[in-house]
Amino acid sequence: MNIKNKTVVILLLIVAVILIVVALVFPFNKKISNLDFSISDENDNHQYELNEKLSFKINDNTLISDKRAVWYFGNGDSIVSNKNVEYTYEKTGKYLVTLKIDNKFDFSKQINIVNGRRMTARDSIPKIFCEEFGYVGEEIVFTSYSPSSNNWYWEFGETGTIDSYEKQAIYVFSKPGVYTVKLETDKTRYPITKEIEIFQLYEPFKEPEVVDSAGIVINDIKKRLQIIANLGTKDAKAYKEQVNYIKRNYICNDLSDVVVVVNEEKYNDFLSYCQGLHYLDGNATIIQDVKLDTIKCFKQINITQKTKKTK
Structure with missing residues:
Protein backbone atom coordinates (compact mmCIF):
# COMPACT_ATOMS: atom_id res chain seq x y z
CA MET A 1 0.00 0.00 0.00
CA ASN A 2 1.57 3.26 -1.10
CA ILE A 3 1.56 6.47 0.90
CA LYS A 4 -1.39 7.89 -1.03
CA ASN A 5 -3.58 4.87 -0.23
CA LYS A 6 -2.55 4.97 3.44
CA THR A 7 -3.56 8.63 3.63
CA VAL A 8 -6.98 7.84 2.16
CA VAL A 9 -7.54 5.04 4.67
CA ILE A 10 -6.57 7.27 7.60
CA LEU A 11 -8.93 10.02 6.41
CA LEU A 12 -11.75 7.51 6.06
CA LEU A 13 -11.14 6.26 9.61
CA ILE A 14 -11.22 9.85 10.97
CA VAL A 15 -14.46 10.55 9.14
CA ALA A 16 -15.98 7.32 10.49
CA VAL A 17 -15.04 8.26 14.06
CA ILE A 18 -16.54 11.74 13.63
CA LEU A 19 -19.75 10.28 12.25
CA ILE A 20 -20.00 7.85 15.18
CA VAL A 21 -19.51 10.68 17.69
CA VAL A 22 -22.09 12.85 15.94
CA ALA A 23 -24.54 9.94 15.82
CA LEU A 24 -24.11 9.33 19.52
CA VAL A 25 -23.96 12.86 20.87
CA PHE A 26 -25.95 15.12 18.54
CA PRO A 27 -29.18 13.08 18.48
CA PHE A 28 -29.21 12.98 22.28
CA ASN A 29 -28.82 16.73 22.55
CA LYS A 30 -31.50 17.17 19.95
CA LYS A 31 -33.88 14.97 21.92
CA ILE A 32 -33.07 16.66 25.23
CA SER A 33 -33.92 20.02 23.69
CA ASN A 34 -37.45 18.68 23.10
CA LEU A 35 -37.90 17.71 26.75
CA ASP A 36 -40.62 19.53 28.71
CA PHE A 37 -42.96 18.96 31.64
CA SER A 38 -46.44 20.11 32.58
CA ILE A 39 -48.11 20.82 35.94
CA SER A 40 -51.73 19.91 36.65
CA ASP A 41 -53.84 20.46 39.78
CA GLU A 42 -56.03 17.91 41.49
CA ASN A 43 -59.34 19.79 41.35
CA ASP A 44 -58.71 20.97 37.79
CA ASN A 45 -59.59 24.64 38.47
CA HIS A 46 -56.35 25.82 36.84
CA GLN A 47 -54.85 27.34 39.97
CA TYR A 48 -52.26 25.78 42.25
CA GLU A 49 -53.54 25.76 45.80
CA LEU A 50 -52.16 25.24 49.27
CA ASN A 51 -52.18 21.55 50.37
CA GLU A 52 -53.43 20.45 46.96
CA LYS A 53 -51.81 17.42 45.27
CA LEU A 54 -50.04 18.60 42.11
CA SER A 55 -48.88 16.34 39.27
CA PHE A 56 -45.62 17.02 37.40
CA LYS A 57 -45.66 15.16 34.07
CA ILE A 58 -42.82 14.76 31.57
CA ASN A 59 -43.93 15.11 27.96
CA ASP A 60 -41.83 12.10 26.82
CA ASN A 61 -40.32 9.81 29.48
CA THR A 62 -38.33 7.87 26.89
CA LEU A 63 -36.06 10.86 26.37
CA ILE A 64 -34.55 10.37 29.84
CA SER A 65 -35.35 6.73 30.58
CA ASP A 66 -31.65 5.94 31.07
CA LYS A 67 -30.74 9.26 32.69
CA ARG A 68 -30.60 10.48 36.28
CA ALA A 69 -33.27 13.10 36.90
CA VAL A 70 -33.95 15.23 40.00
CA TRP A 71 -37.03 17.36 40.62
CA TYR A 72 -36.37 20.53 42.65
CA PHE A 73 -39.49 22.28 44.00
CA GLY A 74 -37.95 25.64 44.94
CA ASN A 75 -38.48 25.31 48.68
CA GLY A 76 -35.62 22.98 49.55
CA ASP A 77 -37.49 19.74 48.74
CA SER A 78 -36.49 17.44 45.89
CA ILE A 79 -37.40 14.04 44.41
CA VAL A 80 -35.02 11.79 42.46
CA SER A 81 -37.03 10.30 39.60
CA ASN A 82 -36.97 10.23 35.81
CA LYS A 83 -40.73 9.61 35.81
CA ASN A 84 -43.80 11.68 36.61
CA VAL A 85 -44.08 12.77 40.26
CA GLU A 86 -46.65 14.28 42.63
CA TYR A 87 -46.01 16.93 45.26
CA THR A 88 -47.99 19.10 47.73
CA TYR A 89 -46.91 22.56 48.89
CA GLU A 90 -47.55 23.48 52.54
CA LYS A 91 -46.88 27.22 52.21
CA THR A 92 -48.17 29.83 49.78
CA GLY A 93 -45.75 31.74 47.55
CA LYS A 94 -43.94 31.68 44.22
CA TYR A 95 -41.55 28.78 43.56
CA LEU A 96 -39.22 27.79 40.71
CA VAL A 97 -39.71 24.11 39.81
CA THR A 98 -36.64 22.63 38.08
CA LEU A 99 -36.10 19.25 36.41
CA LYS A 100 -32.36 18.56 36.24
CA ILE A 101 -30.97 15.81 33.96
CA ASP A 102 -27.58 14.18 34.67
CA ASN A 103 -26.64 17.31 36.60
CA LYS A 104 -26.19 19.09 33.22
CA PHE A 105 -29.49 20.10 31.69
CA ASP A 106 -32.09 22.25 33.54
CA PHE A 107 -35.77 22.72 32.66
CA SER A 108 -37.61 25.21 34.90
CA LYS A 109 -41.06 26.69 35.40
CA GLN A 110 -42.37 29.18 37.96
CA ILE A 111 -45.41 28.22 40.00
CA ASN A 112 -47.59 30.36 42.27
CA ILE A 113 -49.19 28.61 45.25
CA VAL A 114 -52.29 30.40 46.58
CA ASN A 115 -54.68 29.94 49.46
CA GLY A 116 -57.39 27.86 47.86
CA ARG A 117 -60.35 28.59 50.12
CA ARG A 118 -63.40 28.35 47.90
CA MET A 119 -65.73 31.32 47.75
CA THR A 120 -69.26 30.84 49.09
CA ALA A 121 -72.43 32.87 48.75
CA ARG A 122 -71.59 34.54 52.07
CA ASP A 123 -68.42 35.96 50.51
CA SER A 124 -70.60 37.93 48.09
CA ILE A 125 -72.29 39.84 50.94
CA PRO A 126 -70.16 42.96 51.53
CA LYS A 127 -69.41 44.37 54.97
CA ILE A 128 -68.71 48.02 55.77
CA PHE A 129 -65.94 48.90 58.21
CA CYS A 130 -65.67 52.46 59.54
CA GLU A 131 -65.74 54.48 62.76
CA GLU A 132 -69.09 54.86 64.53
CA PHE A 133 -68.61 58.63 64.70
CA GLY A 134 -66.37 61.33 63.27
CA TYR A 135 -65.93 65.08 62.91
CA VAL A 136 -66.65 67.71 60.29
CA GLY A 137 -63.57 68.21 58.10
CA GLU A 138 -61.96 64.92 59.20
CA GLU A 139 -60.86 62.32 56.64
CA ILE A 140 -62.83 59.16 57.42
CA VAL A 141 -61.82 55.83 55.91
CA PHE A 142 -64.51 53.41 54.71
CA THR A 143 -63.43 49.86 53.87
CA SER A 144 -65.39 46.98 52.39
CA TYR A 145 -64.84 43.24 52.77
CA SER A 146 -66.24 41.32 49.82
CA PRO A 147 -63.59 39.11 48.17
CA SER A 148 -65.86 38.00 45.35
CA SER A 149 -66.80 41.58 44.28
CA ASN A 150 -65.06 43.58 41.57
CA ASN A 151 -66.95 46.91 41.59
CA TRP A 152 -67.95 49.17 44.49
CA TYR A 153 -70.38 52.10 44.63
CA TRP A 154 -70.31 54.26 47.80
CA GLU A 155 -72.89 56.85 48.83
CA PHE A 156 -72.13 58.70 52.07
CA GLY A 157 -75.52 60.39 52.38
CA GLU A 158 -74.43 64.00 52.02
CA THR A 159 -74.38 64.60 48.25
CA GLY A 160 -77.21 62.30 47.15
CA THR A 161 -74.96 60.75 44.48
CA ILE A 162 -72.27 58.06 44.22
CA ASP A 163 -69.19 59.44 45.97
CA SER A 164 -66.58 56.75 45.31
CA TYR A 165 -65.95 53.66 43.18
CA GLU A 166 -62.98 52.34 45.18
CA LYS A 167 -62.93 49.33 47.51
CA GLN A 168 -61.46 51.59 50.20
CA ALA A 169 -62.87 55.10 50.15
CA ILE A 170 -62.00 58.29 52.03
CA TYR A 171 -64.66 60.93 52.61
CA VAL A 172 -64.79 64.30 54.41
CA PHE A 173 -68.19 65.41 55.77
CA SER A 174 -68.91 69.15 55.64
CA LYS A 175 -71.84 69.26 58.10
CA PRO A 176 -72.65 67.50 61.39
CA GLY A 177 -75.46 64.96 61.53
CA VAL A 178 -76.32 61.28 61.34
CA TYR A 179 -75.63 59.85 57.86
CA THR A 180 -76.60 56.54 56.30
CA VAL A 181 -73.69 55.14 54.32
CA LYS A 182 -74.73 52.91 51.40
CA LEU A 183 -72.58 50.41 49.55
CA GLU A 184 -73.50 48.45 46.43
CA THR A 185 -71.30 46.00 44.53
CA ASP A 186 -71.64 43.98 41.36
CA LYS A 187 -72.81 41.07 43.55
CA THR A 188 -75.58 42.79 45.57
CA ARG A 189 -79.22 43.24 44.65
CA TYR A 190 -79.85 45.98 47.24
CA PRO A 191 -77.33 48.28 48.98
CA ILE A 192 -75.73 47.50 52.34
CA THR A 193 -76.10 50.34 54.87
CA LYS A 194 -74.42 51.58 58.02
CA GLU A 195 -74.96 54.73 60.08
CA ILE A 196 -72.22 57.15 61.13
CA GLU A 197 -72.65 60.23 63.34
CA ILE A 198 -70.65 63.34 62.49
CA PHE A 199 -70.01 65.96 65.19
CA GLN A 200 -69.00 69.59 64.91
CA LEU A 201 -65.23 69.93 65.08
CA TYR A 202 -64.03 71.23 68.45
CA GLU A 203 -61.32 73.82 68.65
CA PRO A 204 -57.88 72.22 69.11
CA PHE A 205 -56.83 72.02 72.73
CA LYS A 206 -54.35 74.73 73.66
CA GLU A 207 -52.41 74.26 76.85
CA PRO A 208 -53.16 77.26 79.11
CA GLU A 209 -50.20 79.44 79.83
CA VAL A 210 -50.46 79.03 83.58
CA VAL A 211 -48.25 77.37 86.13
CA ASP A 212 -50.76 74.69 87.10
Missing part, protein backbone atom coordinates in the same frame (compact mmCIF):
# COMPACT_ATOMS: atom_id res chain seq x y z
CA SER A 213 -51.56 73.47 83.58
CA ALA A 214 -51.79 69.86 84.84
CA GLY A 215 -54.47 70.87 87.30
CA ILE A 216 -56.54 72.51 84.55
CA VAL A 217 -56.38 69.36 82.41
CA ILE A 218 -57.23 67.07 85.34
CA ASN A 219 -60.18 69.25 86.43
CA ASP A 220 -61.46 69.37 82.85
CA ILE A 221 -61.34 65.56 82.48
CA LYS A 222 -62.86 65.12 85.95
CA LYS A 223 -65.71 67.46 84.99
CA ARG A 224 -66.33 65.57 81.72
CA LEU A 225 -66.41 62.19 83.47
CA GLN A 226 -68.87 63.53 86.05
CA ILE A 227 -71.11 64.78 83.24
CA ILE A 228 -71.02 61.28 81.70
CA ALA A 229 -71.99 59.78 85.09
CA ASN A 230 -74.88 62.21 85.51
CA LEU A 231 -76.36 61.77 82.03
CA GLY A 232 -79.45 59.65 81.60
CA THR A 233 -79.02 56.34 79.80
CA LYS A 234 -81.00 57.67 76.82
CA ASP A 235 -78.70 60.68 76.34
CA ALA A 236 -76.49 58.81 73.86
CA LYS A 237 -75.63 61.91 71.83
CA ALA A 238 -74.49 63.93 74.85
CA TYR A 239 -72.52 60.92 76.08
CA LYS A 240 -70.67 60.64 72.76
CA GLU A 241 -69.94 64.37 72.77
CA GLN A 242 -68.19 64.13 76.15
CA VAL A 243 -66.21 61.02 75.19
CA ASN A 244 -65.21 62.59 71.89
CA TYR A 245 -64.13 65.78 73.65
CA ILE A 246 -61.75 63.87 75.94
CA LYS A 247 -60.42 61.81 73.05
CA ARG A 248 -59.96 64.82 70.80
CA ASN A 249 -58.12 66.93 73.35
CA TYR A 250 -56.14 64.52 75.50
CA ILE A 251 -55.84 61.03 73.94
CA CYS A 252 -53.65 60.17 70.95
CA ASN A 253 -54.32 56.41 70.73
CA ASP A 254 -57.52 54.38 70.47
CA LEU A 255 -59.73 54.61 73.55
CA SER A 256 -59.39 50.85 74.02
CA ASP A 257 -55.60 51.28 74.40
CA VAL A 258 -55.85 53.62 77.42
CA VAL A 259 -55.75 51.86 80.82
CA VAL A 260 -58.12 53.00 83.60
CA VAL A 261 -57.33 52.11 87.23
CA VAL A 262 -60.38 52.61 89.48
CA ASN A 263 -59.78 53.07 93.20
CA GLU A 264 -56.38 51.38 92.77
CA GLU A 265 -57.98 47.93 92.49
CA LYS A 266 -60.19 47.68 89.39
CA TYR A 267 -59.10 47.90 85.75
CA ASN A 268 -60.73 48.74 82.43
CA ASP A 269 -59.90 50.25 79.07
CA PHE A 270 -61.12 53.84 78.78
CA LEU A 271 -63.99 53.15 76.37
CA SER A 272 -65.41 50.31 78.51
CA TYR A 273 -65.05 52.45 81.62
CA CYS A 274 -67.00 55.35 80.08
CA GLN A 275 -69.73 53.00 78.86
CA GLY A 276 -70.08 51.44 82.32
CA LEU A 277 -70.05 54.86 84.01
CA HIS A 278 -72.86 56.05 81.75
CA TYR A 279 -75.09 53.04 81.26
CA LEU A 280 -74.50 51.03 84.47
CA ASP A 281 -73.51 53.30 87.37
CA GLY A 282 -75.03 56.58 86.16
CA ASN A 283 -76.13 59.06 88.84
CA ALA A 284 -74.86 56.78 91.59
CA THR A 285 -71.20 57.73 91.03
CA ILE A 286 -69.16 60.72 92.21
CA ILE A 287 -65.76 61.32 90.57
CA GLN A 288 -63.43 62.42 93.41
CA ASP A 289 -59.97 62.55 91.86
CA VAL A 290 -58.14 61.98 88.58
CA LYS A 291 -54.43 61.32 88.02
CA LEU A 292 -52.69 61.04 84.62
CA ASP A 293 -49.36 59.52 83.63
CA THR A 294 -48.83 62.56 81.37
CA ILE A 295 -50.84 65.65 80.48
CA LYS A 296 -50.79 65.15 76.73
CA CYS A 297 -51.56 61.81 75.08
CA PHE A 298 -52.01 59.98 78.37
CA LYS A 299 -52.07 56.17 78.28
CA GLN A 300 -53.09 55.54 81.89
CA ILE A 301 -55.57 57.35 84.10
CA ASN A 302 -56.12 56.62 87.78
CA ILE A 303 -59.63 57.52 88.98
CA THR A 304 -60.88 57.71 92.54
CA GLN A 305 -64.66 57.51 92.78
CA LYS A 306 -67.37 56.65 95.27
CA THR A 307 -71.00 55.63 95.23
CA LYS A 308 -73.63 58.04 96.49
CA LYS A 309 -75.38 57.01 99.62
CA THR A 310 -79.02 56.25 99.14
CA LYS A 311 -81.53 57.54 101.68
